[in-house]
Amino acid sequence: MALPSFGYTPPATENVKLKPSIYEKIIKVGATDTPILNKIGTSNVTSPLLHSWITDTFEKPKKNANLELSKFIGETKNTTQKTSNATQIFISEAMVSDALLKAKQYGGNEMEYQIGKKTIEHKRDIEYALFGLGRDTDVKKSVFKGYVQAGANTSGEMAGIFHFVAKDKENFENKRRGNVLAFDETGDWSGTATELTEDKLNQILQTIWDSGVTPKDVFLGAELKPAINKLATRILKDETKLVGRVISFETDFGTINFHMHRLLSSEYGLGDVLIAGDFEFMKHGLYIPTKIEEVPTDITAQAKRIYTQSTLEVRNADAFAIGVGLSSKTSVSRCKNNKTEDK
Template identity: 80%
Template sequence: MALPSMGHTAPATENVKLKQSIYETIIKIGATETPILNKIGTSKVTNPLTHSWITDTFEEPKKNANLELSKFVGETKNTAQKTTNATQIFITEAMVSKALLKANQYGGNEMEYQIGKKTKEHKMDMEYALFGLGRDSDVKKSVFKDYVQAQEATSGEMAGLFHYIAKGKDSFADGKRGNVLAFDESKDWSGTATELTEDKLNQILQTIWNSGVTPKDVFLGADLKGAINKFATRILGNETKLAGQVVSLETDFGTVNFHMHRLLSPKYGLGDVLIAGDFEYMKHGLYIPTMIEDVPTDITAKAKRFYTQSTLEVRNADAFAIGVGLTSGNNVKAKAILKAAKGA
């Protein structure tokens, strides 16, 4: 008689010789993209505590008509301004026992596997810091916080992009906090969000254009992609979807590339946010570029440490604008239907 796969003979209680079936590659679950970090490039930092950059502005255009014989005036003003951010130390560690290093297991060599995984996690932590997230329990306070310079018993914390794009303003006035524009009903990022329309998008882009910079890229989350899909369909004349890939649209200010960003979501308190600008004016300043070093340990294990010391450099805050308190038309309609249903 043939022996079936489930067959066994006493004293056996099951066929223990069957090898467990499992997909050979371990599936890593979670976001791994760092689109802003990838786009902005790097610059060199020479101070371990703080990094500064100097910006200057042109005068506004004015009438310039003079007599043939005119006096030399030569009025010159010093309008240069220094902006500073603190460097922040990012550390990600991995430790694997010597026994596990030798083991033959799914996913291959355990240390190589952990290095690949931790590399992505290390970059994601830096992207998280670029937004100023995790510095306060209230996201809307966290993202605007100033930098914290390192002290003997205090970790350095960089200020995120919202802080610099707010241009030193501590609160919203008439729907503006520097170049952060609030479109919610309260005009201060505390009220009910309103629908993202082409007029509102143009208002955000116009803020950048007026400063002499051409907006090139827009980052937004899944909650706002419905509104952009409508724009794309109308402009391109067919059913166009923004879903991970870059969608380029012609606007009043030239071609603008739209990108999805996973941190711009309700999970992180930024689902109603759209960030626009020319990201050539933003850099990841490196004091100590990412290094992987062996860490001595007195236990029977091998330890590795990822180490980066860096900061965010927003070279020209006027090259950016942020819209907050926005939602897609679908969300507005859904809320209206729900409100009507409750009223009934």
């Protein structure tokens, strides 16, 4: 019987032979490939199967005027909620033959090169999971799926950010699914996308602001980049472009940082998506922080494994809002309307 990572035999109280995590070191590698993972902090996960956290909400402001001699009312409501997510195991492996390890070649040691490459791929796999991608052939179903808890013959799968921001809503109603706002012509993320304007951006940011949180960052892909460039140029009164990683400009809700994200593209089915929020309320929950270990093999080769067991923790879903069904281009129907008006 295999001894699992959490196993030990008395008088031992833990497996002290496990090597320390290199998570903090690898998080700096290929930072532009995983901008959300590199932005959010970490939290400590104590269960290998299911991680839970408690959230609470404030009541909306109300009139509060009282007599000097007032009765004690003391009305208290229990509004705390428990939210959970499953941990997921990420594994990336590399194997290099002894002969190739000995050979002199461009690029230096082959195993070092392969591990460097696998480190970036490992991080990109985690970022992919943060979005809930790859869980269904239909991307628009995949990203909303809940977690799958690990079992004897079942791999644990974490739920992504869309699932939590949807706030348990199963469908779009009045162009909303929790804090996911649909701007396509049918209002349910199935119709033709409409142009991303300052008004629509403000609607997304207003959703966060109304919950008592100040939005700080926006992530979008190359397909929505022209629309943000247009807004930035108008607001800043000069030729400003979202080039590379980030630009910042003032909105009605304070200074917002705009970041490019490669996964928010048509290749992954998310080219019409914009994600906004205060990412201090999102954490990468680590049960087993990233480690690199040698793997025994009976062939003439050296094998290494990169291993992480973790989950996504969205501590306050109201700190985020997602706009879907957006485009940098004016919709066809709007163009027709404009032509009619011109006539």
